Amino acid sequence: MTPVPNELTRALKNGDNFLVTSHVKPDGDAIGSMSAAGHILKSLGKRFVLYNESGLPGKYTWLDLPAEIHTRPPGNDFEWIVVLDSASPDRPGEYITGRIKEVPTINIDHHPDNPDFGSINWVDPAFSSVGEMISLVAKQLDLELSGPLAHSIYLAIVSDTGFFSFGNTTSGVLELAAGMVRQGLDPGEINPLINNQWSVGRIRLHGLALQRSEFIDNGRIGIICITRDMLKSTGTGPEDCEGLVNMLLKVSGVKVACTLREDEEGRVKISLRSAGEEDVSRIASRLGGGGHKNASGGIIDAPMLEAREMVIAGTRGNIQ
Numbered sequence: 001m002t003p004v005p006n007e008l009t010r011a012l013k014n015g016d017n018f019l020v021t022s023h024v025k026p027d028g029d030a031i032g033s034m035s036a037a038g039h040i041l042k043s044l045g046k047r048f049v050l051y052n053e054s055g056l057p058g059k060y061t062w063l064d065l066p067a068e069i070h071t072r073p074p075g076n077d078f079e080w081i082v083v084l085d086s087a088s089p090d091r092p093g094e095y096i097t098g099r100i101k102e103v104p105t106i107n108i109d110h111h112p113d114n115p116d117f118g119s120i121n122w123v124d125p126a127f128s129s130v131g132e133m134i135s136l137v138a139k140q141l142d143l144e145l146s147g148p149l150a151h152s153i154y155l156a157i158v159s160d161t162g163f164f165s166f167g168n169t170t171s172g173v174l175e176l177a178a179g180m181v182r183q184g185l186d187p188g189e190i191n192p193l194i195n196n197q198w199s200v201g202r203i204r205l206h207g208l209a210l211q212r213s214e215f216i217d218n219g220r221i222g223i224i225c226i227t228r229d230m231l232k233s234t235g236t237g238p239e240d241c242e243g244l245v246n247m248l249l250k251v252s253g254v255k256v257a258c259t260l261r262e263d264e265e266g267r268v269k270i271s272l273r274s275a276g277e278e279d280v281s282r283i284a285s286r287l288g289g290g291g292h293k294n295a296s297g298g299i300i301d302a303p304m305l306e307a308r309e310m311v312i313a314g315t316r317g318n319i320q
């Protein structure tokens with residue numbers, strides 16, 4: 001694993017007025033690493049703004065943020081933009097895509113297909129999460145991993161490792177978590193905040209979706225199609241589908257799990273998961289998406305049934 005680049009630490013120490021951002025529709029790693037980066041900048045006494053086009057998802061409102069997360073571009077005179085967990089410069093949305101052409105940018109990411117779009121790039125797919133990378137920045141700056149900084153990093157790493165269950169759960173991640181527990185982080189307190197904030201509608205949606213799950217290709221491919229009607233009838237939104245795809249991997253014999261979510265007429269969001277050596281990023285990139293070996297996704301512009309056929313065909317040809 002690559003260490004924190006010296007120029008990155010130098011930029012944080014010498015610079016001021018940072019815009020910290022992450023990808024739209026942020027997950028736990030995006031929010032956790034943004035929050036952690038903000039806590040670090042706060043400790044350094046720097047001016048900074050947190051920005052995410054989609055804002056803070058409701059389920060993370062318990063997190064003790066170093067500053068509010070803006071959803072509109074807050075001013076323009078930034079010395080540095082820090083882009084986190086974003087595989088490409090357009091992932092944080094239009095405003096940032098435009099601004100990083102003009103403002104020096106620090107790009108910290110663990111997606112293998114990141115094209116090093118920053119002025120300073122620290123991209124390493126060997127890290128479980130960007131949160132793990134930010135923890136190394138904090139250590140480099142002699143900051144203690146405790147309190148809200150530790151909560152933010154913990155949120156990031158458990159989100160991307162599936163609570164230390166995916167293949168990216170390295171000894172380094174476990175040691176990082178152990179260190180934070182030693183410093184006072186209480187898993188019994190924080191895990192329910194991350195995991196158990198479901199609405200009744202969400203559990204009904206999962207019931208409905210699991211009921212309709214399909215297992216094809218001799219049970220090697222598990223599929224769930226989530227229609228807009230299913231969301232409507234349960235009073236849920238796209239964010240409530242999170243985690244469904246992983247449920248399919250619980251079924252013995254399933255090598256590749258996919259969910260297809262109808263976001264609008266003729267537009268389907270796909271999520272792909274695999275366990276072990278099966279590489280779903282290859283399937284995703286063939287369908288115009290991307291991601292990690294065991295967790296990938298993308299958008300297919302086609303009606304649900306057509307998208308389903310495309311995913312099945314793409315998966316069949318790429319399964320071991």
Ligand SMILES: [Mn+2]
Binds near residue numbers: 029110130160
């Ligand atoms: Mn991530």
